[in-house]
Amino acid sequence: MSQNRREFLKKAGLGALAGLGAAAGLFPAFALEQTDMSSFTDKPVPGKVRWGMLIDTRKCLGNCTECIVRCHHDHNVPDFGKSKSEVKWIWKSGYENAFPTASTQFQNPEVLERQVLTLCNHCSEPPCTKACPTEATFKRWDGIVSIDYHRCIGCRFCMAACPYGSRSFNWEDPRPKVKELSTAYPTRMRGVVEKCNFCSERLVKGELPACVVSCAENALTFGDLNKPDSEIRKLLAANETMQRKPELGTLPSVFYII
Amino acid sequence: MIEKALKGGRGYWTWVAFLLVVIGLGVTAYARQMTIGLGVTGMGRDISWGVYIAQFTFLVGVAASAVMLVLPYYLHNQKAFSKIVIVGEFLAVSAALMCMLFILADMGRPDRVLNVLLYPSPHSMVFWDVMVLNGYLLLNLVSGWAVLGAERKGVAPAPWVKALIYLSIPWAFSIHTVTAFLFAGLPGRHLWLTAVLAPRFLASAFAAGTAILILLTFVLKRFAKFDAGQEPRLKLAVLSSYAGLANLFFLGTEFFTAFYSNIPAHKHSLQYLFFGFEGHAPLVPFMWFSLITGIISVSVLLSPPLRRKNGALIAACIGLVVSIWIDKGMGLVFGGFVPTPLEAIVDYMPTATEISVTLGIWAIGLLVLTMLLKTAIAVKTQE
Numbered sequence: 001m002s003q004n005r006r007e008f009l010k011k012a013g014l015g016a017l018a019g020l021g022a023a024a025g026l027f028p029a030f031a032l033e034q035t036d037m038s039s040f041t042d043k044p045v046p047g048k049v050r051w052g053m054l055i056d057t058r059k060c061l062g063n064c065t066e067c068i069v070r071c072h073h074d075h076n077v078p079d080f081g082k083s084k085s086e087v088k089w090i091w092k093s094g095y096e097n098a099f100p101t102a103s104t105q106f107q108n109p110e111v112l113e114r115q116v117l118t119l120c121n122h123c124s125e126p127p128c129t130k131a132c133p134t135e136a137t138f139k140r141w142d143g144i145v146s147i148d149y150h151r152c153i154g155c156r157f158c159m160a161a162c163p164y165g166s167r168s169f170n171w172e173d174p175r176p177k178v179k180e181l182s183t184a185y186p187t188r189m190r191g192v193v194e195k196c197n198f199c200s201e202r203l204v205k206g207e208l209p210a211c212v213v214s215c216a217e218n219a220l221t222f223g224d225l226n227k228p229d230s231e232i233r234k235l236l237a238a239n240e241t242m243q244r245k246p247e248l249g250t251l252p253s254v255f256y257i258i
Numbered sequence: 259m260i261e262k263a264l265k266g267g268r269g270y271w272t273w274v275a276f277l278l279v280v281i282g283l284g285v286t287a288y289a290r291q292m293t294i295g296l297g298v299t300g301m302g303r304d305i306s307w308g309v310y311i312a313q314f315t316f317l318v319g320v321a322a323s324a325v326m327l328v329l330p331y332y333l334h335n336q337k338a339f340s341k342i343v344i345v346g347e348f349l350a351v352s353a354a355l356m357c358m359l360f361i362l363a364d365m366g367r368p369d370r371v372l373n374v375l376l377y378p379s380p381h382s383m384v385f386w387d388v389m390v391l392n393g394y395l396l397l398n399l400v401s402g403w404a405v406l407g408a409e410r411k412g413v414a415p416a417p418w419v420k421a422l423i424y425l426s427i428p429w430a431f432s433i434h435t436v437t438a439f440l441f442a443g444l445p446g447r448h449l450w451l452t453a454v455l456a457p458r459f460l461a462s463a464f465a466a467g468t469a470i471l472i473l474l475t476f477v478l479k480r481f482a483k484f485d486a487g488q489e490p491r492l493k494l495a496v497l498s499s500y501a502g503l504a505n506l507f508f509l510g511t512e513f514f515t516a517f518y519s520n521i522p523a524h525k526h527s528l529q530y531l532f533f534g535f536e537g538h539a540p541l542v543p544f545m546w547f548s549l550i551t552g553i554i555s556v557s558v559l560l561s562p563p564l565r566r567k568n569g570a571l572i573a574a575c576i577g578l579v580v581s582i583w584i585d586k587g588m589g590l591v592f593g594g595f596v597p598t599p600l601e602a603i604v605d606y607m608p609t610a611t612e613i614s615v616t617l618g619i620w621a622i623g624l625l626v627l628t629m630l631l632k633t634a635i636a637v638k639t640q641e
Contacts, residue, residue, distance in 0.1 A: 084302030097600040101523070118600070127445050133384035134373040153373050154296075154366015157384055159306045163446025165599035169306060169366065171297035190295045191366030248445040 050124065050143035051198050052225035052253040053212070054232050054241065055117050059219035067117070067211035067220070068092070071196075074210045076187045078170070078177035087168040089196040090119040090211055098244060098256075111258060117220075119211075120145060120166040120196040121244060121252030128158035128167065137193070143225070143253055144198045152192040159193060163248050167195045225253060259407060262636035263629035269481065270632070277625045284618010287611045288363065296366055298611045304598045305606040307591055309616050310364035316466075316587040317353045317360070317623075318391070318437040319459060323467020324350035324398060325430035326497050332423055338490040341638065345474055345486075347402035348630040349467075350430075354395035356623035361388075363615050383440045390433045397426040402634075410637045434459045441594065449527035449594040452515075458508035459586075464501035465556075466582035468494050469575035474631075476572060484635045488566075495571060499559035502578055506552060509585075530603070531593040538603045541592065544584050552581035 071077070071090050078087050092115040096104055104112060122145050129137050129145060136151035137158050159167045173190040181187075185201055188194050199209035207213070212220040223232035236255060243252040266274075291298050301308040327346035330336035362368050379385050401422040408415040438456035445451065472494050475486040516524040529535045531545045555577035564570045592606050608616075 083304075085297050086303050093600050097602070100601045130381050131383070131444070133379050133382040133388070134370075134377045135379055136373070151370070151373055151377070152367065153370045155361075155364070155384060156306045156366070157382070157440075160441075160447065160595075161444045163444075163599050165304070168303055170295070171302065172295040193366075245446065250445065 047141075047143075048226060049141070050225040050253060051122065051203070052143070052223065052232055052255065053119075053198075053209075054221040054235050054255045054257065056219045056221070056257045057114055057116055058257060059217040060117055060215075061114070061217075064216070065092070066214045066216065070210045070214035073180060074182050074184045074199075075197075076174075076178045076182050076185060077194075078174035079179060080172065080177055085171040087170065087174065087194065089168075089194075090117060092116065093118045099242065101245060101247060102242065114258075116256065117211075118164070118166070118244075119254065120198075121164055121250065121254045122196075122198055124251035124253060125249060127161040127163065127248075127250060131157040131161035133157065140200070142203075144200050145195075146197055146200065147192075147194060149186075149188050149192045149194065154191040154193065156193065163245055163250065164252075167193050169193050259403070259410065259633050259637065260629070263632040265636070266632060270628075273628065274625065277621045277628070280621035281618050281625065283614050284616075284621060287614035287618065290611055291363075291615060296364075298609060300606050300608045300612060302604070302606075304602060304604040305592060305595045307364070307595070308606055309587075309608045309612055310360045312587045312591040313616060313619070314357050314360040314364070315437060315459075315591060316583055317357045318434055319463025319582075319586065320467045320470060321350045321353035321357065321391075321394060322430045322434040322460070322463045323471065325427055326464055326468045326494065327471065328423060328430075329427050330493070332420075333427070336493070338487070338493055342471070342475060342486045342490055344402055344406060344634045344638075345478070345631065346471055347398045348627060348634060349471065349474065350398040351395055351402065351630065352623045352627035354391055354398070354433075355626055356619055357391055358395075359619045359622060360616075363619060383436060383443060387433075387436045387440060390429065390436050394426070394429050394433050397422055397429055401426060402630075406634055406637050431460065434463050441590075446599055447594050448523045449531075449590070452512065454508050454511060458505060458512075461501050461504035461508060462582045462586055465498050465505050466579050466586075468498035468501065469555075469578045472498065472575045473572065473579070476568070478631065478635065482631075482635050484639065491571070492565060495559050495565045495575075498575070498578065499556055499565075502552065502556035502559065502582075505582070506556060509549075526597050527593045530596045531589050535596070536603050538596075538605055540605050540607075541589055545589055548581045548584035548589070551577045552585070555581060 068090050072079075072088070075089060077089055080086060095112050095114045095116055096102075098116040098118050122143055124143065126139055126145050129135075129139050132138070133155065134151050134153055135148075136153070137145065137147045140146050154169070156169055159169060170188055170190050170192055175187050175189075178187060199207075199211075202209060208222050209220075212222045221232050221235055223230040225232060225236075227233060232255075235257075239257045241255045241257050243255055246252070299308055299310075324346035327339050327343045331339040331343045362371060365371060374385060374388050401419050404419045404422075405415045408419075435456045438459040441447070441450035442452060442455040472491050475491055478484040478486065513528065516528050526535060530538065531541050532549075533539070534542050555574040558564045558570055558574035559578070565574070595604070595606075597603055
């Protein structure tokens with residue numbers, strides 16, 4: 001290719017890009033990704049909403065992994081096939097692993113053998129967001145602890161700060177390791193941290209999180225913890241529940257009925 | 259002035275060439291890490307920091323120890339240190355540089371490193387660490403270089419240099435305090451969640467860093483015919499011994515609190531490091547070697563007749579550096595992740611790539627130190 005032709009193609013490409021950018025700015029309808037304004041009818045008031053989840057471990061029994069499969073598929077969570085580089089958003093842990101400081105002496109053996117669903121707790125006082133040096137992970141107005149994958153520098157401070165092991169890092173390029181590509185949520189790139197986002201991409205459309213709707217046993221209840229008449233608050237008031245490591249003062253938004 | 263670093267004998271150039279080869283090895287390994295990702299290291303979901311962050315932690319201490327020369331010389335007029343203050347300052351420069359390179363090597367997206375400055379987050383200890391480390395590097399480089407330049411011209415340094423030097427004294431304490439706060443503020447990591455971590459970091463830094471300075475004076479005497487003299491070495495040995503003693507004392511208090519209180523979470527990491535935990539004991543021989551070598555080295559440095567013998571002094575200094583390197587450059591970081599938040603015991607083993615990058619960064623630091631010290635000694639001996 002001659003030098004002139006290459007130069008011309010370069011400039012033509014730049015011009016086309018600039019034109020697209022200007023068009024998108026002048027005519028919002030041309031923007032590549034549209035914002036659904038109906039989702040923002042009310043101006044969000046920080047602290048007004050606090051999404052939370054209640055997991056009934058009495059109903060979540062057996063070897064069912066429907067919620068895990070659905071979540072990991074919808075969110076394009078890669079499968080590296082080895083625990084060292086594992087990326088996971090929601091998974092099952094042993095009772096004593098999930099609640100290491102809970103009383104276990106002379107406990108009902110059936111309870112001790114239970115597998116408990118573990119995921120990001122979306123803490124009200126998250127230690128991870130405090131540790132982040134770039135505000136790449138932050139607490140949203142609705143209590144969800146979110147990550148900006150485009151800002152994360154991959155220092156993994158949030159992983160050291162999280163007392164629940166809820167965060168995963170992309171040690172290698174995750175895209176080739178996504179089994180079946182989903183269009184519900186973007187893929188991530190190598191070198192950034194990720195975790196459960198309480199399905200914020202579904203909440204904005206008025207849908208419940210993928211794990212909640214996929215559970216055949218209705219073991220998961222999702223709702224606004226700040227709304228006294230929400231179903232989750234009624235269940236919390238009517239049952240004895242636990243949070244993971246409450247002594248750390250992180251105020252998890254995920255609760256468990258044992 | 260730096261042109262003086264380009265004039266040297268065969269030994270000097272052999273050393274520089276050796277360092278360049280090691281740097282080349284490190285760059286090659288880093289290229290592999292950049293191509294494949296941090297998956298080429300031994301780090302993983304559970305042990306998410308490894309040798310890079312451990313070296314960083316150790317080297318912040320080395321950088322901070324320049325204050326062990328600057329403080330007695332400038333605040334207490336200890337003339338014995340006049341010849342080697344510059345050695346401490348330039349050691350601080352190269353150590354701080356290595357710290358930053360280790361942080362960069364550990365990052366998943368080094369291309370976004372400037373985000374730390376673009377989105378300043380005062381609630382994050384990393385933000386403060388980046389600030390104080392860069393500041394400390396500049397303070398030492400500028401003040402050291404200015405004093406040396408004045409010495410070359412045979413004039414007194416400009417008055418503003420004094421201000422920078424005085425500022426560098428509290429700054430030295432700040433860099434290691436902030437580095438300790440990186441770890442000590444994280445809930446659920448019980449080995450780190452202790453108020454004594456910052457004092458212990460300072461104590462181990464002043465012990466190991468000062469020992470490195472003593473060793474450097476021997477190296478300069480042997481290879482550069484530049485003798486700092488016996489007096490400053492012995493004074494440094496006393497400082498190093500007391501700092502080493504304080505470090506051992508702090509370690510003892512950690513053991514007391516964990517094992518007397520008998521709280522399982524507080525004991526687990528120490529059990530893993532020193533006795534093995536649930537059948538996992540990869541670091542046990544290292545930790546005991548570190549502890550015993552530390553005790554012997556500090557005892558030698560504390561004894562006036564022993565520390566006057568050059569052989570014993572050198573051996574004790576090497577012992578103390580190795581002891582603290584194992585404790586801080588391995589045990590503290592790896593042990594802090596065990597058990598994991600989900601009570602799993604996961605062992606960590608660095609890979610060849612990771613070790614090559616580590617050696618490469620050490621070689622870059624040594625090359626910078628070599629060139630800076632070569633310049634300093636050429637000025638001082640008026641070559």
